Amino acid sequence: MLSFILRRLGTMALTMLCLTLIVFFLINLGPNLKKLAISQTEMHTSAEQLESWLVNHGYRQNFFVRYGQWLGVLPKQPITDPATGKPAQRFSFCNDPTEPKFSGVLQGDFGCSTKFKTTVAAKLFPALGATGLLMFWVLAVMVPISLLIGILAGMREGSRTDRTLSVASIASTATPEYVSGVIFTVIFASWLGWLNGSAASASQGLTFYNFTLPVMTLAIYGIGYIARMTRASMVEVMTQQYIRTARLKGLSFGSVVVKHALRNALIAPFTVIMLQFPWLLTGVVIVEVMFRYQGFGYTLVEAAGNNDIDLLLGCSLVSVFIVLITQLISDVGYAFLNPRIRVQ
Amino acid sequence: MQTEYINAFDIVVGVLWRFWPVWIALILVMGVSFAYKKRLGLYGQLFDSGVGIAGVFICLFWLFTAIFASTISPFDPLAQVSIMKDALPGAVEPTSKLIYYFGGDKLARDVFSRMVYGSQIVLIIAPAATGFALMVGITLGLPAGYYGGRIDTLLSFLANLVLAFPVILLFYLLVTPGIMDTPIPYAMAGLFFLFPIIFFSVLFWTRFKNRPDRLYILLGITLVLGGWIYVGLVFDKDPLHIVHIDPNQLNIFVAVVFASSPGVFRIVRGLTMDIKTRDYVAAAQTRGESPWYIMLWEILPNARGPLIVDACLRIGYTTILLGTLGYFGLGLAPESPDWGTAIKDASRLLRSFIHPALPPTIALMSFVLGLNLLADSLREQSMKD
Numbered sequence: 001m002l003s004f005i006l007r008r009l010g011t012m013a014l015t016m017l018c019l020t021l022i023v024f025f026l027i028n029l030g031p032n033l034k035k036l037a038i039s040q041t042e043m044h045t046s047a048e049q050l051e052s053w054l055v056n057h058g059y060r061q062n063f064f065v066r067y068g069q070w071l072g073v074l075p076k077q078p079i080t081d082p083a084t085g086k087p088a089q090r091f092s093f094c095n096d097p098t099e100p101k102f103s104g105v106l107q108g109d110f111g112c113s114t115k116f117k118t119t120v121a122a123k124l125f126p127a128l129g130a131t132g133l134l135m136f137w138v139l140a141v142m143v144p145i146s147l148l149i150g151i152l153a154g155m156r157e158g159s160r161t162d163r164t165l166s167v168a169s170i171a172s173t174a175t176p177e178y179v180s181g182v183i184f185t186v187i188f189a190s191w192l193g194w195l196n197g198s199a200a201s202a203s204q205g206l207t208f209y210n211f212t213l214p215v216m217t218l219a220i221y222g223i224g225y226i227a228r229m230t231r232a233s234m235v236e237v238m239t240q241q242y243i244r245t246a247r248l249k250g251l252s253f254g255s256v257v258v259k260h261a262l263r264n265a266l267i268a269p270f271t272v273i274m275l276q277f278p279w280l281l282t283g284v285v286i287v288e289v290m291f292r293y294q295g296f297g298y299t300l301v302e303a304a305g306n307n308d309i310d311l312l313l314g315c316s317l318v319s320v321f322i323v324l325i326t327q328l329i330s331d332v333g334y335a336f337l338n339p340r341i342r343v344q
Numbered sequence: 345m346q347t348e349y350i351n352a353f354d355i356v357v358g359v360l361w362r363f364w365p366v367w368i369a370l371i372l373v374m375g376v377s378f379a380y381k382k383r384l385g386l387y388g389q390l391f392d393s394g395v396g397i398a399g400v401f402i403c404l405f406w407l408f409t410a411i412f413a414s415t416i417s418p419f420d421p422l423a424q425v426s427i428m429k430d431a432l433p434g435a436v437e438p439t440s441k442l443i444y445y446f447g448g449d450k451l452a453r454d455v456f457s458r459m460v461y462g463s464q465i466v467l468i469i470a471p472a473a474t475g476f477a478l479m480v481g482i483t484l485g486l487p488a489g490y491y492g493g494r495i496d497t498l499l500s501f502l503a504n505l506v507l508a509f510p511v512i513l514l515f516y517l518l519v520t521p522g523i524m525d526t527p528i529p530y531a532m533a534g535l536f537f538l539f540p541i542i543f544f545s546v547l548f549w550t551r552f553k554n555r556p557d558r559l560y561i562l563l564g565i566t567l568v569l570g571g572w573i574y575v576g577l578v579f580d581k582d583p584l585h586i587v588h589i590d591p592n593q594l595n596i597f598v599a600v601v602f603a604s605s606p607g608v609f610r611i612v613r614g615l616t617m618d619i620k621t622r623d624y625v626a627a628a629q630t631r632g633e634s635p636w637y638i639m640l641w642e643i644l645p646n647a648r649g650p651l652i653v654d655a656c657l658r659i660g661y662t663t664i665l666l667g668t669l670g671y672f673g674l675g676l677a678p679e680s681p682d683w684g685t686a687i688k689d690a691s692r693l694l695r696s697f698i699h700p701a702l703p704p705t706i707a708l709m710s711f712v713l714g715l716n717l718l719a720d721s722l723r724e725q726s727m728k729d
Contacts, residue, residue: 015501015504015508018505019508019509023517026518029522029528030525031520031522031526032520032522035522166720170717171709173716174713174715174716175712176712178667178668178671178691179667179705182690182691182694182701182702182705185691185694186694186701190694190695190698278508278510281510281512282510285510286512286671289672290691300513300516301672304516316510316513320509323507
């Protein structure tokens, strides 16, 4: 088991290295750097000035050198001030070093956000906290509801309840966040006026009024999927021999479901719920943009839209880490829950 | 000047009336399918359940809407009639006396016509991209599952690499205006569009190796047709100027294929690993068939059930992805009538006007729902066998 986890962690590190390299390559394409230079300098700068800004801020160094600096295996160089010729800070708003220093991701320095004029860490981690809060409420709503729907539907396969709930969950998987968000806003905010169509005020304090719509929108897409998986697993368990034995023993249907079926039927949904995280990540981006909630997704869109290199790298590192770690947890957890599975 | 309005009942009747070519085509196709359902195999079995009929109905509805879009929609989707800005549903356009059934949007375009034309974009890109993703996934997934070993390790690592990317981040990196100046989209298109040609060439080669009369004809057709489309799509140098794709759309297309082929790869690989232990594969191996013959003519036909179901779901998922791209304003032109862009434009103004938001959202939802229902009933049917 330990060697399995260690090997998986090794693959994970390799994957993250490859992915950050790809992201690094894609954000540092010529047109993107030019966009960055334009947004960072004054209006109407000539092409030479843009180029000299890029050279000055170290964006024209060798690609692998810069990647190494970001990673922290090569020292970060200070820039030379064109006026005085002395070494100066690369970005004054980030307290960049004035002498060469190893300061990359491995040392815990995520770099400097050119859009928000602060360090990436100062921007990214509060945003992650905000998104974590959103995720917590989404899971707290999504998991119980979807498990309940799945169990009720799978308990008696082919019954009227089953068919109704199945079609309902198919419908919910056909409703992406930007569709359900609009529909919910129209119904609950514009028509009924019960809820707030914007979660911008949620960063000051969560209330039912401003936080329900984002949570609902995000939960609805996942509910259908998890419910369907739970139903499939429940249907399979209900046809097993031991369920028939329990029924023939004279136990009531309810107690068979709760005591015998449920425990075995909930193993598969666990994996599905863990693997929902990568999907939720995309949903988070849509929902946070739609309801103007200042979280991780909002930061990612701002970083991507303004070609904020270090911030975007930080965001991709975090999201890739979340995807990989949830995969690992789901594999290990599955082996724990189901004693018939052995990891090799 | 006062704008005239028609009442809600007239709107409903009018909209249903505008769809008349769709209804006729639907009645014809559904009627014929229903009459001959015994002879139509898997497709015919769909008509045994209500869910299946609903799925076929919705998918065909949008298919015919896309085909007859120019007949159905009363207005040009890009035309702006300034007097109709933010007009409410049912407003009568004064010069032509035609009706803005679902009102006008903030740029005074007819919401109904835009919704109808939006279906064209979705119904071209989503199935085509899914088709290419299937080709790529199958061509790589079969050898990975069949041979195992190093090829499998390498290809699975690459597939997991792409799958570990959050989709949205991938699109922000791949579908930006800047990337069009670099050769990356064209290189990726050049790579992905090779796969169908390779796939069909190998398919025919393995089957008709010893029958040159059939082989040369089929290979010739594949190479000429494939090469023609390839040159038209990747280099935009079709000598006949028929095959053409906008650089924007090529970029989206490639990004969507790139994002969804690892999923197909994983499914094909898993199915192959399962099927290769069957007796008929062992029999083919004993006969001395080549590995690629076994993969393409023994394993693939037996994996078709789950693949068809997956393809249905995947078209729906691709539709959602296209909507996401439109919602973030990535790739598609800002005035394009596709549903995602329409939802984005309308959702910004929800506080003042809700009517431009509802038609595209309901259209997108219903199409994806139709595909999901179709997939669900296909799965039920193939489980029965």
